[in-house]
Amino acid sequence: MTGGVVNLRTARKQRARARKRADGDASAAKHGRSGAERRAEAQRVQAEKRHLDGHKREQ
DSSP: OOSOOOOHHHHHHHHHHHHHHHHHHHHHHHHOSOHHHHHHHHHHHHHHHHHHHHTOOOO
């Protein structure tokens, strides 16, 4: 007959969690990277620039 007893309250909470997770994923995709990721990228670019500038030859 049926697969078993289903607790409706638990099922409703699971659906709500899944919906919130999907909304959060969509928001993360829309707004991009976190502040820490942006700062880390900026520091990496700055370090690369310093490294290259340190190897320039004087003319």
